[in-house]
Amino acid sequence: MNKKLLSGPYLMWMIGFILIPLALIVFYGLTDKSGAFTLSNVLSISTEEHAKALWLSLGLSLLSTVLCLLLAYPLAMILRTRGMGQGSFIVFIFILPMWMNFLLRTLAWQTLLEKNGVINGILSTLHLPNQGLINTPGAIILGMVYNFLPFMVLPIYNVLMKIDDNVVNAARDLGANSLQVLIRILLPLSIPGIVSGITMVFVPALTTFVISNILGGSKILLIGNVIEQEFTKGSNWNLGSGLSLVLMIFILISMALIAKYDKNGEGTVL
Amino acid sequence: MGQSLIDLQNISKSFDGTMVLDDLNLSVKENTFVTLLGPSGCGKTTTLRIIGGFESPSKGEVIFDGQNITNLPPNKRQLNTVFQKYALFTHMSIAENIAFGLKIKNKSKIYIQDKIKYALKLVNLDGFENRSVSSLSGGQQQRIAIARAIVNEPRVLLLDEPLGALDLKLRQDMQYELIRLKNELGITFIYVTHDQEEALTMSDTIVVMNQGYIQQMGSPENIYNEPENAFVADFIGESNIVPGIMLRDELVEIFGAKFSCVDKGFGFNAPVDVVIRPEDIDLVAPENGSLEGVVTHLIFKGVHYEMEVTSPDGFEWLVHSTDLFPVGQKVGIHVDPFDIQIMNKPASEDEEAVGVNE
Numbered sequence: 001m002n003k004k005l006l007s008g009p010y011l012m013w014m015i016g017f018i019l020i021p022l023a024l025i026v027f028y029g030l031t032d033k034s035g036a037f038t039l040s041n042v043l044s045i046s047t048e049e050h051a052k053a054l055w056l057s058l059g060l061s062l063l064s065t066v067l068c069l070l071l072a073y074p075l076a077m078i079l080r081t082r083g084m085g086q087g088s089f090i091v092f093i094f095i096l097p098m099w100m101n102f103l104l105r106t107l108a109w110q111t112l113l114e115k116n117g118v119i120n121g122i123l124s125t126l127h128l129p130n131q132g133l134i135n136t137p138g139a140i141i142l143g144m145v146y147n148f149l150p151f152m153v154l155p156i157y158n159v160l161m162k163i164d165d166n167v168v169n170a171a172r173d174l175g176a177n178s179l180q181v182l183i184r185i186l187l188p189l190s191i192p193g194i195v196s197g198i199t200m201v202f203v204p205a206l207t208t209f210v211i212s213n214i215l216g217g218s219k220i221l222l223i224g225n226v227i228e229q230e231f232t233k234g235s236n237w238n239l240g241s242g243l244s245l246v247l248m249i250f251i252l253i254s255m256a257l258i259a260k261y262d263k264n265g266e267g268t269v270l
Numbered sequence: 271m272g273q274s275l276i277d278l279q280n281i282s283k284s285f286d287g288t289m290v291l292d293d294l295n296l297s298v299k300e301n302t303f304v305t306l307l308g309p310s311g312c313g314k315t316t317t318l319r320i321i322g323g324f325e326s327p328s329k330g331e332v333i334f335d336g337q338n339i340t341n342l343p344p345n346k347r348q349l350n351t352v353f354q355k356y357a358l359f360t361h362m363s364i365a366e367n368i369a370f371g372l373k374i375k376n377k378s379k380i381y382i383q384d385k386i387k388y389a390l391k392l393v394n395l396d397g398f399e400n401r402s403v404s405s406l407s408g409g410q411q412q413r414i415a416i417a418r419a420i421v422n423e424p425r426v427l428l429l430d431e432p433l434g435a436l437d438l439k440l441r442q443d444m445q446y447e448l449i450r451l452k453n454e455l456g457i458t459f460i461y462v463t464h465d466q467e468e469a470l471t472m473s474d475t476i477v478v479m480n481q482g483y484i485q486q487m488g489s490p491e492n493i494y495n496e497p498e499n500a501f502v503a504d505f506i507g508e509s510n511i512v513p514g515i516m517l518r519d520e521l522v523e524i525f526g527a528k529f530s531c532v533d534k535g536f537g538f539n540a541p542v543d544v545v546i547r548p549e550d551i552d553l554v555a556p557e558n559g560s561l562e563g564v565v566t567h568l569i570f571k572g573v574h575y576e577m578e579v580t581s582p583d584g585f586e587w588l589v590h591s592t593d594l595f596p597v598g599q600k601v602g603i604h605v606d607p608f609d610i611q612i613m614n615k616p617a618s619e620d621e622e623a624v625g626v627n628e
Contacts, residue, residue, distance in 0.1 A: 173324075173350055176370075176374050
């Protein structure tokens, strides 16, 4: 009885803020303005404009995820070799920017990258040619990597710290050099961390519209921007919901793919 | 028994300014079972890790078969380690665990298959090839860890308290297994433990360590029967350590009573420590003993009775005997001359630690 009472608020939360909104999205996505059933909202993903935005989003978020992984893993490895105290201090430094507003951090990059921004200002005082940095895919990737890197570092760091030193020692003892220890022992054992890192970077990167709005201008449309515009400017909730459903399906597929590599299921919910 | 395979020469090691090993010298002969025994923090594990290559000594050299290997990384050393908590690779099957070292050395598939079979048979786990690590009990995991080490045919196997996490019965079984393995493989075992019984059961040579110094080195019988100082006497088995005065060769006075013994060379009227094992005390009629006492405690221990006999000076003698003497009974304490072990009295605790480190 007590347990039921305790879970009550969470149940209400789930119904009110997760299930009902989701049902609404499904409802809007599968109906037209008059409320009649239609698949046209979902199928509109195949129009050239939407498909292009989806592929671009997938490409950019995939690339950012890979970059985050390449940056985070060596860092986590270095932190592992440090003592506990020093390691957590460096992690703390890396997480520090997360305490600042996400929008503010992205706007700061805009100021740096702008046509008359800080970087170009420095370039011109050095009499070097100005660079078109803002409103490029590169700027968006930079924004994604910058904002989402901590979410890759943390889970990998956690899983690496949990590996017993003597397991590494045993591998060395059996003749493995540092590279063999990395490939045969540390990488396989840190897969759960890698998987949750990928999940926590790839999903928000795929759905973001703030980063592409601020650093991509109106020139580069990601699927997130398309959906956002349908809700705010186009006020076509049906189309926006339909596209959201498509995006959800893509996320589910990618999660399922990742989960295949995570046999113990420590990294994801799937 | 041949010449020494491993020589530790003047090894010192300190962590953050704390001296763990101080000028340690140890030589290990080929094909022996050597146990480093001591309380936690005595430096025994550090010594093993220095031999394994996981720690480098602050000073001194490690000589292996005539070669200086002090700076050689663990993967280049001809020895393998069995770790305290097994340290198996949980993402691999049992067969893959055992094959790890051989795959690194690029051995052929057939050779590896044969070796896995052989090693599993040796540790009595035939047919476990495809089991997962997590499905094994602690004892089985430890055997796999041993199998994983010995397939590489090391010349020395280092074992760091490998039975520490097992329960008593399993630990005793594994002790016999290890003795059998050592005899079958004909390789050198260096074994670290804080369990004196384990050390006495398995070793050819026991090295008793305390505070970074070797206290005594010798055969189990030698260590048990002739401890060189109070620490060794106290650490190995139970003992009565009492102050005495060596009146002359072969005669010692304890609490005013004279006991004949077999020790010589301590001079005249020299203060000494006397060790008498509880099972070496014979309780006799009061008039027949060298010293009188009253039984003050009695516990039945299965194999024997454990009694406490308080002598007039207040000292409580620990006595093991199969004969029962009830509490309150007056008894005489008698000790045969060869059961009395005389030790030099250390002037201070520091001296006690360095005492026999020559």
